[in-house]
């Protein structure tokens with residue numbers, strides 16, 4: 001059981017119609033025992049980063065465990081086409097019976113390396129493509145975007161405020177989960193908080209202030225309700241003319257009442273020049289003796305604005321980030337793909353390739369593993385090597401080369417190596433112990449610490465090398481040549 005069954009739905013029909021069509025044709029050809037291998041990977045990091053942060057595996061596991069065609073599902077499918085009865089009977093007993101390997105959530109991943117591998121019969125392999133891509137593309141995208149925002153905040157807490165502008169409920173809930181994995185400290189999304197044990201946090205809206213006859217009255221009432229968690233929104237009427245002075249009056253009253261027990265308080269700025277307003281507000285708060293009052297800022301923030309505001313010396317302690325994070329507004333999709341790379345003939349997997357005019361779109365054939373090499377002294381990641389499953393992992397210095405520009409070479413030495421794909425399902429059984437969200441978040445933090453800041457900078461990041469082993473490279477180019485001849 002995954003921890004959040006309460007939000008788990010049967011998503012069996014969450015697939016593209018052509019997957020069912022292919023399943024049907026294979027079924028009629030009696031190919032249900034034909035075993036194949038699919039790789040999930042993406043070709044380009046989102047949002048201009050030098051890495052991506054993998055998320056969504058827990059939802060993939062839930063999806064796989066709940067794969068069942070209900071009677072209503074089958075009735076619906078029967079209306080879409082005249083399938084043979086045998087096929088519909090097959091669907092009614094359908095279960096996922098294959099093997100899945102994946103990188104763990106919170107792992108830093110790079111273009112052109114398998115991040116999930118599915119080995120199963122061809123019918124099952126087709127069915128699960130769409131949902132797996134949907135779940136992983138979305139959460140990996142948002143986790144990556146959120147990690148950029150957290151990086152720009154440079155240690156300041158970031159709150160995720162995006163639910164109201166997310167593209168629907170799932171994007172809000174799963175997006176909040178991905179953002180927490182990436183390092184935000186809390187979410188305004190109460191459902192995500194409940195489902196995934198994410199700290200829920202928040203202030204109040206302008207409507208709350210408007211609903212009282214004066215701003216001060218609104219502040220005092222809010223203070224009565226939340227004496228120890230009091231962030232007052234100061235920009236409803238006039239930030240420096242009334243908002244900050246009324247917040248200070250409220251703090252003075254609370255301080256008189258509660259003495260040292262009055263803590264965790266501050267203001268939120270939500271419009272205007274956030275650099276200027278935060279500097280002046282800081283001064284006003286300090287002069288009134290409220291040096292520990294926090295300044296929260298929100299209003300269309302993203303990683304670039306946060307970086308810019310920091311450069312301007314803004315006195316902002318906490319960053320509330322909504323729309324631009326939850327929708328990954330500058331980069332609305334991650335292009336993860338699912339490609340057939342091998343099929344079993346007799347007892348052997350035969351590598352398969354898909355050729356394209358565009359060299360970047362030619363698939364890398366075969367059953368593969370991904371090995372990450374770390375500098376054994378600094379523990380920083382050096383390079384990833386995609387290898388054939390049966391190959392031995394190097395134990396001594398070796399020369400890696402760029403798979404496209406093969407004259408670009410690098411000696412890899414003084415390393416420790418780690419395989420990053422781990423077994424998740426074996427013969428349809430979950431064999432992986434799901435980590436808690438806190439463990440995933442801690443893993444993401446430690447993973448991000450293994451890549452250089454040059455890869456995390458917001459623009460023109462350093463490109464990390466993902467190379468192919470010599471054997472795999474030879475296999476790929478042999479297959480390309482064979483296909484060309486054909």
Ligand SMILES: Nc1ncnc2c1ncn2[C@@H]1O[C@H](COP(=O)(O)OP(=O)(O)OP(=O)(O)O)[C@@H](O)[C@H]1O
Pocket residue numbers: 270271272273274275276298299300301305308309312
């Ligand atoms: N010092 C600053 N430097 C760069 N951008 C800033 C600075 N201060 C605020 N911003 C950003 O500029 C944009 C200003 O938003 P906008 O023009 O909508 O005005 P506003 O202050 O939000 O007004 P209102 O909410 O009252 O309509 C926001 O994205 C905000 O985060």
Ligand SMILES: O=P(O)(O)OC[C@H]1O[C@H](OP(=O)(O)OP(=O)(O)O)[C@H](O)[C@@H]1O
Pocket residue numbers: 161162164165204205206207270298299300301320321322323324
């Ligand atoms: O700007 P974002 O990064 O998306 O952050 C979320 C925004 O949502 C709220 O505004 P909204 O106008 O919806 O409500 P309000 O009346 O409480 O300000 C909040 O005040 C933020 O400005």
Ligand SMILES: O=C(O)c1cccnc1
Pocket residue numbers: 161162188201202203204298320322
């Ligand atoms: O709690 C907040 O301040 C909040 C929540 C949602 C959106 N914007 C702000």
